[in-house]
Amino acid sequence: MPIRTNRGRAAVYRRLWGWPLRSPRHLIGTLVFLAILLTTLGVALPKLVGKPAATAAPGPGGTSASARPGPGIAVTPTGTATLPTRLTGPQGTPSTAPPSPEAIKVAKDWAAAWVNHPNGITNAQWLEGLRPYTTEEYLPVMSTVDPANIPAAKVTGEPTVTTSHPSSLKLVVPTDGPKLSITVRNTPTGWRVSDYDQAS
Template identity: 80%
Template sequence: MPIRTNRGRTAVYRRLWGWPLRSPRHLIGTLVFLAIVLTALGIVLPKVIGRPASAAGGPDGTSASATPGPGLAVPPPAASTLPTRLTGPQATPSTAAPSQDAIKVAKEWAAAWVKHPNGITNAQWLEGLRPYTTDEYLPVMSTVDPANIPATKVTGEPAVMTSYTSSMKLVVPTDGPKLSITVVNSPAGWRVSDYDQAS
């Protein structure tokens, strides 16, 4: 029967794995050594693989866009490997004949927009616009002060500028500025989703 000794391969392995557990000082030293090795690998491996070490530019946190010294060329910025948000071409909206319902909504919305007698509150004015406006656009309209609207009446019929299957842009003349109104086909029917002064 062979005599067991502390020599041999298993004894060496046992001593290496057991060394960190001999004392708290050995354990702390081992952890510090492993942290240094992992940090060095985190800095060296991205350079070897070809990726930047950090978002700031270099491993020391300096920006890649720093001004180079005289005679040094600025390296080109790294190309982004992130995919774009759009995955394919978007369908172009198809033109369509103007909807009479959309024209009627635009005209009624413009009539409610110019209707602001003295002393009317913003809430009262918004109630007149509510049946013709999308729910998403009403909060935007709540920032408008009716006293600042320079028009008092609609002076003509809406003129269709563009017409698609789900939206239309019309210009409505008033005794103030002309209104450029966008009407969209929502689940509730045709509703105004935007307006501006026409040029």
């Protein structure tokens, strides 16, 4: 039955507006509903309306400012601009170089200091023998080595270069224990050993 009086309409409106305030549950439900409604409108309206394309006033010569290509942008005969292609090729391998005699000598001297560990030598004394030939960054690693556990007492041959680059060199030094694979790098203070391991 339709509401025909103003008093009846006012009562209906009072009930609608007053419903959220009847209890905390009604209020929370109303707030959740409004949040969902606003989120849905915020997502749906831009898609329905669509954004108008930005146009710029024509500049001198009859071309718009937005149509003028910037540096490094090619314009095709149809008037559309294309961005330059960015080439990302694989990283090249480091260039090889003849082995440095100074680097070979440093590796040989380092190996001689490495096998020099008479009975009773402390780690600090052993490190002092390695210090002139070792990078500052690698000395803390060497400080964890116990000289008594080194299974070699002398170098038994000449170093053999395995890889050689302008700023680094890798070589194998034979000992009476395991062969040493030593990496030597060119630092501001000269060639220094930056790593070693047992060669296979």
